[in-house]
Amino acid sequence: MQDIYKYIENHIKEHDPVLKELTRQTHLRAVQPRMLSGHLQGDFLSLMVTIKKADRILELGTFTGYSTICLARATGENGQVHTIDINDELFSLSQKFFAKANLTNKIKQYHGEALQIMTQFKEPFDLVFIDADKREYPQYYNALFDLNLVHKDTVIIADNTLWSGKVVESIDPKDLYLKGILDFNKLIAEDPRVEMVLLPLRDGITIATVK
Ligand SMILES: C[S@@+](CC[C@H](N)C(=O)[O-])C[C@H]1O[C@@H](n2cnc3c(N)ncnc32)[C@H](O)[C@@H]1O
Numbered sequence: 001m002q003d004i005y006k007y008i009e010n011h012i013k014e015h016d017p018v019l020k021e022l023t024r025q026t027h028l029r030a031v032q033p034r035m036l037s038g039h040l041q042g043d044f045l046s047l048m049v050t051i052k053k054a055d056r057i058l059e060l061g062t063f064t065g066y067s068t069i070c071l072a073r074a075t076g077e078n079g080q081v082h083t084i085d086i087n088d089e090l091f092s093l094s095q096k097f098f099a100k101a102n103l104t105n106k107i108k109q110y111h112g113e114a115l116q117i118m119t120q121f122k123e124p125f126d127l128v129f130i131d132a133d134k135r136e137y138p139q140y141y142n143a144l145f146d147l148n149l150v151h152k153d154t155v156i157i158a159d160n161t162l163w164s165g166k167v168v169e170s171i172d173p174k175d176l177y178l179k180g181i182l183d184f185n186k187l188i189a190e191d192p193r194v195e196m197v198l199l200p201l202r203d204g205i206t207i208a209t210v211k
Helices: 002-010 017-029 038-052 066-073 091-100 114-118 134-146 163-168 176-189
Strands: 056-060 080-085 107-111 125-130 150-159 194-199 205-210
Touching (some): 017 038, 017 066, 017 091, 038 066, 038 125, 038 150, 038 205, 056 114, 066 080, 066 091, 066 125, 080 114, 114 134, 125 134, 134 150, 134 176, 163 176, 176 194
Parallel strands (some): 056 080, 056 125, 080 107, 125 150
8 A cells, every 4th residue: 555655646746845844844843743634635635626716715623734735725816724723832833834835825824622713704615624623523514514614515525534444443432533533424424415425545535515
């Protein structure tokens, strides 16, 4: 599998220097650097924004800002990514890289609980990337509809929906992260309001569009 990913990374656009440096800094500074989206998934997110022509984007889970940069770069001139993270330790690192990528005017960072901050928005988004607390995925998804943060054709993307393959292992009732992912996967698959697909890209990525 590693070889396949190496091959893929050698056959997509070259890794951007700012994102390469951000990856390096994330490995030096963050406790769980593997949370970062990375080259392949980053390009995938950018392409989704381009295809969708999404200008108003919501991201739950900034971390060091890798996916935020990929989302923001692909937006139009007036595009804006609103990105939320509860951890303020990495706030200045991501902020520094947003400036390096010349994206300060396209990114608005929020510090706090995703579910709390989501209540502040008054208009729906064209694209939403769910990548914060796995235990809360079902609540994030429901909040998008309850708070009218989606419109017809909004694209919803959720990361880690195969959760390292644990979705097919026997369930440990104490594993609330796995429970969050399993509940979310069931909820979205059975929801008549969306068309969706779950792809085995990296750790599993679900893409849905609101009908
Ligand atoms: C997997 S990382 C995000 C990775 C990032 N999207 C990327 O691709 O580089 C998950 C992030 O969600 C944040 N997070 C966890 N619980 C949260 C919550 N309740 N509200 C907001 N952010 C949260 C964590 O601090 C962490 O930085």
